[in-house]
Amino acid sequence: MIETKGRDIEGVLQTAQKQLNKTTPTLVSITEHISKVDLLSFFAMGKELGMNRTFWSDSSQQQFLVGIGETYTLQAKEHTYEMIQTEWQQLMEHAIVNKSIEVSSIGPVAIGGFPFDEGAHHSDLWQGYEGSKFRIPKYLLTVHGAEYYLSINLLLTQNCNISTLAEAILKEKEQLLSNKVQLDITNKVILQHEVDPIEWKDLVKQVTNHIEKTSVEKIVLARELQVEFAKCCNITEVLQRLLDTQQNSYVFAWEKDDACFVGATPERLVKVTNEQLLSTCLAGTASRGRTKKEDAAIGQALLHDPKNIKEHQIVVDMIYDAVSSCAHDVVVPTEPVLYPLHHLQHLYTPVVATLNKGFTLLDIVKKLHPTPALSGFPQQESIQFLREHESLQRGWYGAPIGWFDAHFNGEFAVAIRSALVRQSHASLFAGCGVVRDSDPEMEYEETKMKFTPMLDALGGEV
Numbered sequence: 001m002i003e004t005k006g007r008d009i010e011g012v013l014q015t016a017q018k019q020l021n022k023t024t025p026t027l028v029s030i031t032e033h034i035s036k037v038d039l040l041s042f043f044a045m046g047k048e049l050g051m052n053r054t055f056w057s058d059s060s061q062q063q064f065l066v067g068i069g070e071t072y073t074l075q076a077k078e079h080t081y082e083m084i085q086t087e088w089q090q091l092m093e094h095a096i097v098n099k100s101i102e103v104s105s106i107g108p109v110a111i112g113g114f115p116f117d118e119g120a121h122h123s124d125l126w127q128g129y130e131g132s133k134f135r136i137p138k139y140l141l142t143v144h145g146a147e148y149y150l151s152i153n154l155l156l157t158q159n160c161n162i163s164t165l166a167e168a169i170l171k172e173k174e175q176l177l178s179n180k181v182q183l184d185i186t187n188k189v190i191l192q193h194e195v196d197p198i199e200w201k202d203l204v205k206q207v208t209n210h211i212e213k214t215s216v217e218k219i220v221l222a223r224e225l226q227v228e229f230a231k232c233c234n235i236t237e238v239l240q241r242l243l244d245t246q247q248n249s250y251v252f253a254w255e256k257d258d259a260c261f262v263g264a265t266p267e268r269l270v271k272v273t274n275e276q277l278l279s280t281c282l283a284g285t286a287s288r289g290r291t292k293k294e295d296a297a298i299g300q301a302l303l304h305d306p307k308n309i310k311e312h313q314i315v316v317d318m319i320y321d322a323v324s325s326c327a328h329d330v331v332v333p334t335e336p337v338l339y340p341l342h343h344l345q346h347l348y349t350p351v352v353a354t355l356n357k358g359f360t361l362l363d364i365v366k367k368l369h370p371t372p373a374l375s376g377f378p379q380q381e382s383i384q385f386l387r388e389h390e391s392l393q394r395g396w397y398g399a400p401i402g403w404f405d406a407h408f409n410g411e412f413a414v415a416i417r418s419a420l421v422r423q424s425h426a427s428l429f430a431g432c433g434v435v436r437d438s439d440p441e442m443e444y445e446e447t448k449m450k451f452t453p454m455l456d457a458l459g460g461e462v
Ligand SMILES: C=C(O[C@H]1C=CC=C(C(=O)O)[C@@H]1O)C(=O)O
Pocket: 220, 222, 267, 282, 283, 284, 285, 311, 346, 372, 373, 374, 416, 417, 429, 430, 431, 432, 433, 450
């Protein structure tokens, strides 16, 4: 990676062009510190420019990444973790990066997702989301607390006309930063359809029988709710609703032409900042109470419920083993605490560790996914069971979604509480951990509750 410093875009691009030593296009990234802009106006403006959009907010809403356009895509259908990692390292080796600021998640940043199951067949539902895809946005707005940065990422060739390019960029940049889009909430769901609820409850029973008879301890079953809107769904409005209502959640959107995978997940998979590693065990679910007293009583019951404790502990044990295989000083509390969300609450155990030399964020993502919060335990047996029995095409649902920068600092969440929106239709996904004591009706109710955050954000009756 060549690091440069400079001021105006045209000047920086001219200097970069002189440094190109290859005939193939080279990634050039220019970052500047900018004044505050409206994030969702920036996002909405991307649509007017006809570009695919990307959105990420961390669970404390202190860090935001808003991407417009796609300068480069890393994609792979097999051995995806290794392929994406190698391609990124090669791209970064020759990249020319212009920045005078040392902050993570600026400059060349890849944002995207892995599939839940690399071995699953591709489906029409997930068209555009085959395999793993990570995009480097053409324009990336990064927000850290009160600080705003704009990175412009381009592929430069030796013979491209710099002044024409710089002029086009300045025009688009001005539009994106114009703070012009005002938002009304107009999305409205007019039809809801649960996919095969009776068959799904039968499958829960089948799983508890399977657990009785085999060494399998847990299988996470998911189901789908389809909705129809009065008109094309506006993703900016969905993001606004999710940001307003979903506390303690990562809000994400990854648009691909006429589709957008969008959600607000409470579940961190892993965050790596230099060598510091944070992961999360989240499993075990209850509703929120209508009063403080009722809420506390539900929370206490959840903390002491054997079925939910079992569901949770299986996740803690696996994550501890996975993290320990590539990190040291692993710290895991012995008891979970409650993790409150707007519509529900979970059992939560944080994991802190120091990454061993030679491992990257993507290595640990590969080791962790799928955790028993999404597949079950043991991992291979539960994945095999899902391949044979679950009719839902999970695609990117329940899979790692997130970002990484040039130094593999980054964060991944697990893409639950999510929906795949395609114009005036959407599929919502929700799953639950089935263990020996699971009751089909209660698991059904749990998944129903897990649809509510997305259904509400899409403009549906909850
Ligand atoms: C699979 C989902 O939730 C997982 C994460 C937290 C709690 C869970 C549970 O209690 O069953 C699930 O393991 C989902 O929301 O689609």
